[in-house]
Amino acid sequence: MRRSTRLFSFALPFVALVGCIDESTGLTGGHPTTGGTSGTSTHASSSASTGAGMGGGGAGGMAPAEFDVMLDNSTPSMNLKDNVVLGVSLKPNGYVGPVTLSVDNLPDVGVTATFDQPSVTLDGTSTASTTLTLASDYSNAPDAYVFHVTGTAGATGSTATATLTIKSDLTITIPSGVDGVQGTLANPNKTAFGPYPINIKAPAGISAANPVTIRFYNDDNVSHEIHASNPNEGFDHDMNAIPANSMDPQVRQVNAAGTYNFYLHDEMGAFTVGRIIIQ
Numbered sequence: 001m002r003r004s005t006r007l008f009s010f011a012l013p014f015v016a017l018v019g020c021i022d023e024s025t026g027l028t029g030g031h032p033t034t035g036g037t038s039g040t041s042t043h044a045s046s047s048a049s050t051g052a053g054m055g056g057g058g059a060g061g062m063a064p065a066e067f068d069v070m071l072d073n074s075t076p077s078m079n080l081k082d083n084v085v086l087g088v089s090l091k092p093n094g095y096v097g098p099v100t101l102s103v104d105n106l107p108d109v110g111v112t113a114t115f116d117q118p119s120v121t122l123d124g125t126s127t128a129s130t131t132l133t134l135a136s137d138y139s140n141a142p143d144a145y146v147f148h149v150t151g152t153a154g155a156t157g158s159t160a161t162a163t164l165t166i167k168s169d170l171t172i173t174i175p176s177g178v179d180g181v182q183g184t185l186a187n188p189n190k191t192a193f194g195p196y197p198i199n200i201k202a203p204a205g206i207s208a209a210n211p212v213t214i215r216f217y218n219d220d221n222v223s224h225e226i227h228a229s230n231p232n233e234g235f236d237h238d239m240n241a242i243p244a245n246s247m248d249p250q251v252r253q254v255n256a257a258g259t260y261n262f263y264l265h266d267e268m269g270a271f272t273v274g275r276i277i278i279q
Contacts, residue, residue, distance in 0.1 A: 067095040067122060069151040069158040077165035080200060083135040090151055092122035099151040106147045110140040141201040142168040168203045169213040176219045197275035202257045211253040212278055218242040225265035235260045
């Protein structure tokens, strides 16, 4: 009987400890629970590394360390061919060691995610920070995309969830060096304004109430006028010149899918130097 009593007394604390870890961390089989609501992070419990492990001293050893990943903006938005910078904070809650950052659930094409520091080392007490830059090209369908920023340390991690909104809004730059002298764009440079053509996706149900917005920015040191096709569909030419190094005050609200050409009105000849295809 005494042998049986010893075995029972040894097994009970071990089972209780495992149950405690599972309930407090949300981990199953050593993997973190992901998801959560926008603007919040789901933290995972982890044995602290580099001199701060579970430990054997004290009653029952040290409690598992935890860290949290947080974003300073849970609802970022950007235009086509644009970028947005998010602040990423890591609160160690006692965790000591490196944390590797990653992003998932963004569109497969059209959006890139770049960390200023893809790996951050926590000291157990001080909140560390880095930045995440999200950049869009021309090909993204305007929509809202739920994505996740995850910090991992071994088999455990913490995830913050956010929603990125990509708008049907494009700014095209008139490049510097197009100095207004007639013939500068003879044999026109059809890549000076970006890809030729620029292919973008229309919002569902494109219309005057739900358009693709196109703006021009004049990065040259002299003024220019933009002549655009299809004025009846919202892509008309400027009545006035765009001042040097300025945004065009005219905003074009394109209300239908189709092909739209433009050129510099003040240059020699009515040749196309840019083309936008809205699909």
